[in-house]
Structures are given as C-alpha cells and as structure tokens.
Amino acid sequence: xxxxxxxxxxxxxxxxxxxxxxxxxxxxxxxxxxxxxxxxxxxxxxxxxxxxxxxxxxxxxxxxxxxxxxxxxxxxxxxxxxxxxxxxxxxxxxxxxxxxxxxxxxxxxxxxxxxxxxxxxxxxxxxxxxxxxxxxxxxxxxxxxxxxxxxxxxxxxxxxxxxxxxxxxxxxxxxxxxxxxxxxxxxxxxxxxxxxxxxxxxxxxxxxxxxxxxxxxxxxxxxxxxxxxxxxxxxxxxxxxxxxxxxxxxxxxxxxxxxxxxxxxxxxxxxxxxxxxxxxxxxxxxxxxxxxxxxxxxxxxxxxxxxxxxxxxxxxxxxxxxxxxxxxxxxxxxxxxxxxxxxxxxxxxxxxxxx
Ligand SMILES: [Fe+2]
Ligand SMILES: [Fe+2]
Numbered sequence: 001x002x003x004x005x006x007x008x009x010x011x012x013x014x015x016x017x018x019x020x021x022x023x024x025x026x027x028x029x030x031x032x033x034x035x036x037x038x039x040x041x042x043x044x045x046x047x048x049x050x051x052x053x054x055x056x057x058x059x060x061x062x063x064x065x066x067x068x069x070x071x072x073x074x075x076x077x078x079x080x081x082x083x084x085x086x087x088x089x090x091x092x093x094x095x096x097x098x099x100x101x102x103x104x105x106x107x108x109x110x111x112x113x114x115x116x117x118x119x120x121x122x123x124x125x126x127x128x129x130x131x132x133x134x135x136x137x138x139x140x141x142x143x144x145x146x147x148x149x150x151x152x153x154x155x156x157x158x159x160x161x162x163x164x165x166x167x168x169x170x171x172x173x174x175x176x177x178x179x180x181x182x183x184x185x186x187x188x189x190x191x192x193x194x195x196x197x198x199x200x201x202x203x204x205x206x207x208x209x210x211x212x213x214x215x216x217x218x219x220x221x222x223x224x225x226x227x228x229x230x231x232x233x234x235x236x237x238x239x240x241x242x243x244x245x246x247x248x249x250x251x252x253x254x255x256x257x258x259x260x261x262x263x264x265x266x267x268x269x270x271x272x273x274x275x276x277x278x279x280x281x282x283x284x285x286x287x288x289x290x291x292x293x294x295x296x297x298x299x300x301x302x303x304x305x306x307x308x309x310x311x312x313x314x315x316x317x318x319x320x321x322x323x324x325x326x327x328x329x330x331x332x333x334x335x336x337x338x339x340x341x342x343x344x345x346x347x348x349x350x351x352x353x354x355x
Pocket of ligand 2: 127206209267268271
C-alpha cells in the first residue's frame with residue numbers, strides 16, 4: 001500500500017473540463033486558483049451522491065445487527081464481493097500497462113518511445129499491494145483477514161458449517177452483480193473508453209470504501225447493543241497504531257475515528273489518493289482518440305457506475321435480510337416495486353435460518 005499523500009490537484013487541462021462539467025450539474029467545491037482548477041473530495045462526493053449512499057449503508061448495518069445471523073449475512077455478502085476487488089485492481093493495472101499503444105506522451109518522437117502506460121499502471125497497482133500482502137500485518141492478504149473476520153462472526157452467531165453453507169447461497173441477482181463488478185473494474189486491454197471508465201470506477205471504489213468501512217466499524221462494532229459480539233469478534237490497536245483482532249479486516253481499511261481520536265482513515269484512503277494520481281496521469285498521457293472532455297465524461301461515467309452497482313448490492317442485501325426475517329411464508333411473496341431483488345427463487349432454507 002502506498003502510505004504517501006499525493007496532492008489532490010489534478011492536471012489543469014483535464015480539470016478545466018471537469019470543473020465546467022461538474023459545475024453545470026452540481027453545486028460543488030470545484031474552484032479556480034489562478035490557472036489551476038482544484039477537484040477536491042467534496043466534488044467527488046457530489047458526483048457520487050455520497051450522503052444518500054452512506055445513509056443506505058447505515059440502514060443496512062442497523063437492520064443487520066438486529067440478528068446475529070443477519071449480521072453474518074451482511075458480512076458474508078460484503079466479504080464475498082470485496083474479495084474480488086484486490087484482484088480486479090491488479091487486472092486493471094495490467095490492462096493499462098498492456099495497452100502500450102493507448103497512453104502516450106504525444107510530444108515524443110518516434111512514437112515507439114512515447115508509451116507512458118507505466119506512468120499510470122503503478123499508481124493503480126499501488127492500491128492492491130497490501131491487498132495481496134500487507135507488510136504491516138505480517139504479509140497477510142486482506143482476503144485472509146476477511147476470512148478470519150467472517151469466521152469470528154459465524155462463531156458469534158453460533159452457525160454450524162451446514163448453516164453457513166445455506167446462508168452463503170446467494171440470490172442470482174447478487175451473483176450477476178458480482179460479475180458486473182468484476183467486468184467493469186478490470187476494463188479491457190486495448191479499449192481506451194473502457195480503461196478510462198474503469199479508472200473512474202476504481203477511484204469511486206476506493207473513495208466510497210473508506211466511508212463504508214468507517215460506517216461498519218461505527219454501526220456494527222461500536223453501536224451494537226450485544227456485548228457478546230464485541231467479546232467474540234475482537235478489535236484492538238497497539239500503541240504504534242497497528243490493528244489486531246478478528247475485526248482487523250474492517251479497521252485496517254477504515255475505522256470509527258471518533259473512538260480513536262482521528263479521521264478514521266485506513267488503507268482505503270491511501271488507495272483513493274493513488275487512484276486520483278492514476279487518473280491525473282491518464283489525463284496527462286491521454287489516448288489520441290479521446291478529447292479531454294471525453295476523458296472526463298468517461299471517468300465520471302465509471303464513478304457513477306460504481307455507485308449505482310453498489311447501491312444495488314446493498315439494496316439486495318437489505319432485501320435478503322428483510323425477506324428472511326419476515327414470517328417464513330413471506331419469503332415467497334413477490335417483491336415490492338422498490339425492492340425488485342427478491343424473487344420466488346429465494347432459497348427457502350434461508351428463511352428459517354435467519355429467524
Ligand atoms: Fe483491502
Ligand atoms: Fe482499496
């Protein structure tokens with residue numbers, strides 16, 4: 001992971017369009033200082049509609065903590081889809097580096113020496129080094145941390161292997177969403193619009209993940225009324241700031257800052273800053289086929305796609321929890337217009353499993 005703090009200031013030409021674009025749609029904090037336009041966290045938050053997104057996450061968390069099995073279900077779904085993120089980031093970095101013909105310094109001749117994909121790819125890759133091997137945490141992968149966390153939650157919920165296997169079965173709509181997530185994230189080598197869109201998707205992923213983990217730590221671990229959860233799923237921090245305990249998978253990514261006297265940022269915020277730098281480099285060495293306007297439009301498209309897909313993810317999980325905590329027969333009722341995700345394909349075993 002890159003624990004550095006690059007500037008939020010992006011390439012002036014790229015941001016000039018961004019400023020016009022964003023200002024035309026939102027009241028934002030994009031502003032001009034001389035010739036440099038600044039695109040800060042608030043502008044990204046506006047594009048992503050972060051308040052609504054956070055509200056949905058809080059709602060799902062508060063619903064999930066009402067039952068140990070629902071808590072397990074939320075975290076099982078989250079660890080499942082998130083387990084593809086680190087690999088997807090690596091694939092995106094590889095696809096950018098692989099597309100030698102796309103990202104170049106157009107002032108350099110001969111053209112064969114102008115390839116600058118490797119000025120972008122490492123900034124993407126920086127966001128997944130710790131996902132594969134976190135040097136602060138004994139070189140554990142974050143997927144391993146997620147498994148440790150989920151196993152502890154299963155112990156808290158007193159779930160047998162057979163019960164977990166039932167709860168782990170996912171509705172088709174959620175599995176389809178996971179495939180969409182994987183496809184969009186990695187982009188397609190040699191396809192400039194796909195890769196720029198994916199860079200926006202990646203930026204949104206890291207930005208929102210920082211908030212998601214912070215909210216999970218706050219809502220599930222701290223505000224949870226059941227002391228047994230905190231006794232079983234342990235959360236701790238050494239004096240040097242290193243996390244330990246089963247809940248480390250959450251806290252290392254983002255934590256409840258109020259409890260720690262800090263901003264609550266973990267590695268996701270560092271990943272986000274690297275993603276901003278990657279987008280800045282992509283704008284600097286933009287593909288010949290794309291104008292600045294098109295670059296930015298595609299990046300924003302990718303950001304919005306992430307928000308939309310993950311809003312769908314949390315909506316599906318919320319509906320799974322709601323459906324499975326109603327009376328058993330309700331599991332087979334048609335879904336409401338606002339909640340189109342639960343169908344008559346819902347696993348009937350899940351119904352009794354969550355009550
Ligand atoms: Fe991670
Ligand atoms: Fe990340």
